[in-house]
Each structure stands twice: as C-alpha cells, then as structure tokens.
Amino acid sequence: MQITLSIGSVERETGLTKDTLRVWERRYGFPQPGRDDTGERAYTIEQVDKLRLLKRLLDRGHRPGKIIAHDIETLRRLAEETPASAGVADDGVEDRQDLLHYIALCKAYRFDEMRRALSQDLLRLGMYRFVVDVIAPMNTLVGVRWASGYFSVFEEHLYTESIQVLMRNAIASIPLPSPDAVPRPxxxxxxxxxxxxxxxxxxxxxxxxxxxxxxxxxxxxxxxxxxxxxxxxxxxxxxxxxxxxxxxxxxxxxxxxxxxxxxxxxxxxxxxxxxxxxxxxxxxxxxxxxxxxxxxxxxxxxxxxxxxxxx
Missing domain, CATH: 3.40.50.280 (Cobalamin-binding domain)
Known part of the structure; x- marks a missing residue:
C-alpha cells in the first residue's frame, strides 16, 4: 500500500501553503495528487520530496515556472549549485568531519552512539559552544539533506527526537539563579x-x-x-x-x-x-x-x- 499525505500534512512538511499547492496543480500540472477514500487530495512521498526541493529553491530566489518541470535529480543538482540565502548559509559545515560523522551515525540508525558522542562534546565544550558550534551547524546539515531527499521524513524525525532528549537533559542541568536573585528578563x-x-x-x-x-x-x-x-x-x-x-x-x-x-x-x-x-x-x-x-x-x-x- 502506497503511503500518502494529506494537503494539510504537505503544508506542514514543506512550508508551501494549500493555496500554493492548488495553484501549482492548475497552472503547472504539478503536483498531481490522487484522492483518498473521502475524496480529499492525497500526495505521494515522491511528490512531497520534490515539493521540499522546490520550496528550498524558491527561498533561494528561483521562480516556480522556471524549475517546476525539472525532475527531482535535476532539482537536487540545482539546489547544490545555488548559494544559500542570507542567514542560513552553510558556513563551511560540509567540510566538518565531526558533523559528517554524526550524520553517518544518524543515517545508520546508531542514535545511542550518536547521543553518547554528543554528550562528550557537551562536557568538553560547555553548553554555549556546544549549541552554537555543534548542534546549530549539524541542524543545517540535516536540513539540507532532508530537503534533498537524503533523509526521509521519519529519519529526520528520529534525529530531531534524539537531539531534543539530549537538549532537555542538558537544560535541566543548568543551575537555577539564587533564591534572592531576580532573573531577568x-x-x-x-x-x-x-x-x-x-x-x-x-x-x-x-x-x-x-x-x-x-x-x-x-x-x-x-x-x-x-x-x-x-x-x-x-x-x-x-x-x-x-x-x-x-x-x-x-x-x-x-x-x-x-x-x-x-x-x-x-x-x-x-x-x-x-x-x-x-x-x-x-x-x-x-x-x-x-x-x-x-x-x-x-x-x-x-x-x-x-x-x-x-x-
């Protein structure tokens, strides 16, 4: 049985509004969703993967009419060639061997090993440097791979859940201000x-x-x-x-x-x-x-x- 997503789920997963999806369907012939048992639009995983790539390219300045007819491999190459938007640049993270190692562990579903290694980084670097220098750029890498289809939706969710567990435990370990202090803001x-x-x-x-x-x-x-x-x-x-x-x-x-x-x-x-x-x-x-x-x-x-x- 083929897995499909509703139009609401596609909106959440891609950031493309329902109106945009319907307009593209009429104007460009993509996506072409099927219908579920209730007659509602149902999108395949392959369509969602392509929509994610299109959204990424739109954010980087491309126009939908110029790229929407491309196949997914062409879109992936175009995404790799197009510089990131201001504020979300890769900043050399693709050359970080430590981050690439964590990505490999994630892709191999070795999440316990990944969390143990990240916990060691946390102890070595301290919370601030760990968040800014490790977790933030690694999220950039995961986001790029998710948008390009390297990570499936469930794999990205597994990664996110693992990091959230790690971060919540780390936050809980931060000492509270003294009772006579007024924490502001x-x-x-x-x-x-x-x-x-x-x-x-x-x-x-x-x-x-x-x-x-x-x-x-x-x-x-x-x-x-x-x-x-x-x-x-x-x-x-x-x-x-x-x-x-x-x-x-x-x-x-x-x-x-x-x-x-x-x-x-x-x-x-x-x-x-x-x-x-x-x-x-x-x-x-x-x-x-x-x-x-x-x-x-x-x-x-x-x-x-x-x-x-x-x-």
Whole structure:
C-alpha cells in the first residue's frame, strides 16, 4: 500500500501553503495528487520530496515556472549549485568531519552512539559552544539533506527526537539563579500554530538559561491568542519565536503582525531560525537574532533597564 499525505500534512512538511499547492496543480500540472477514500487530495512521498526541493529553491530566489518541470535529480543538482540565502548559509559545515560523522551515525540508525558522542562534546565544550558550534551547524546539515531527499521524513524525525532528549537533559542541568536573585528578563518561548519544529526553541532556551533569564516554554504550535494570554499572565518581558526553513514566509509575517498588535508594547518579540523570509524580509515588529547574538542582545536589553533603576 502506497503511503500518502494529506494537503494539510504537505503544508506542514514543506512550508508551501494549500493555496500554493492548488495553484501549482492548475497552472503547472504539478503536483498531481490522487484522492483518498473521502475524496480529499492525497500526495505521494515522491511528490512531497520534490515539493521540499522546490520550496528550498524558491527561498533561494528561483521562480516556480522556471524549475517546476525539472525532475527531482535535476532539482537536487540545482539546489547544490545555488548559494544559500542570507542567514542560513552553510558556513563551511560540509567540510566538518565531526558533523559528517554524526550524520553517518544518524543515517545508520546508531542514535545511542550518536547521543553518547554528543554528550562528550557537551562536557568538553560547555553548553554555549556546544549549541552554537555543534548542534546549530549539524541542524543545517540535516536540513539540507532532508530537503534533498537524503533523509526521509521519519529519519529526520528520529534525529530531531534524539537531539531534543539530549537538549532537555542538558537544560535541566543548568543551575537555577539564587533564591534572592531576580532573573531577568522573563522569556516566553514558543512557535506559531503552523510551526511544529521545536529544536530551535530548545537551543535558544539553553542560551537564555545560561545567561540567567527566566525561561517559560510553551512548546510548539501555540495559537496566537494563547501566546498573548501566557505572556501577560507570566509577566514576560520577551516573547521568543522560532521559525524553521519550512515555515511559510507570508504566514510568519502575518502572525508576527497579529501578535504585535495584541501584545502590550513593553513586551518585545525576538525570533530566529532558518526561515528564509525571516532574514530576507524581516518583519519590523520583531528583532531577528542568530543563536550567537542572544548573549549580546540580553546585555543590551539589561542596559536599557539601568536608567530606570529596574532589576
């Protein structure tokens, strides 16, 4: 029996909206989904793999009408030849033998061995360097291989779950501030309803916690109204959002505008991730940061409190 995905699942997996998928179907003849028992569109894994590649190439400046007729191997070669968008560059990670070793372990399903080796890296490097120099670039490698079809959906999910377990355990080991300290800022971490990837949140949470911030994590796919309620009830100073490469840029921008309109002015919105639109057309309502920029950004935030005498 052939495995198929619904149009909603394809939207989540690729970052292409349902409207885009329907328009391409009419205009270009791809994708051509079948129908399930209820008459709803059903997309094959092969179609989803090609759609992921198309989304990656769109993020890098290609036009759908020029590339959509290419077969998947041609698209993979084109993806390899096209430079990454600003903010998601590979930065030489393809030459990192340590990262390639972890990729090989992942592909061989040797996840216990991978986690043990990563745990040794964590002890050797410390949390900050581990997140910035190991986990972040390795996620870039996995993302590129997932988009090109080297990793299947379930293999990418297995990788993500393994890293999430490792990161949660590492975050739990970070000492809490002393009882008489007032940890500032209070940072609420989450993603929008369309964003199901939470690894970026965990990496950001680790750095925030290391820097003495009070982290309140809602996990992923939180409705905007609930983000607002949580931010107000938890007296958050900052709402931190993560957007993966598969996040649709229009949905990201619209959600940010909606959130900014509902949040009190005093609560800032910070965001990061590999979403191309986040770096190419950053919404003015938020502050876009790389993981390595969180530490100085917190210093800047705290310095702005000093004139008012806030703790």
């Amino acid at each position: 209070r940072v609420l971490l989450t993603t929008f309803p369309q964003e199901q990837h939470g690894l970026g949140l965990l990496m950001a949470e680790a750095i925030f916690a290391l820097e003495g911030a009070r982290c309140i994590s809602l996990g992923v796919q939180t409705p905007i109204e609930e983000i607002v309620k949580a931010a107000e009830s938890q007296k958050a100073d900052i709402v931190a959002l993560s957007f993966a490469a598969s996040m649709n840029g229009n949905q990201m921008a619209e959600g940010v505008r909606d959130l900014r309109a509902r949040l009190p002015d005093a609560i800032e919105i910070w965001a990061g991730g590999a979403c191309a639109a986040l770096h190419r057309r950053p919404p003015p309502e938020l502050r876009v940061l790389e993981l390595s920029e969180i530490r100085p950004a917190l210093g800047d935030w705290r310095s702005r409190l000093e004139p008012s005498g806030s703790a």
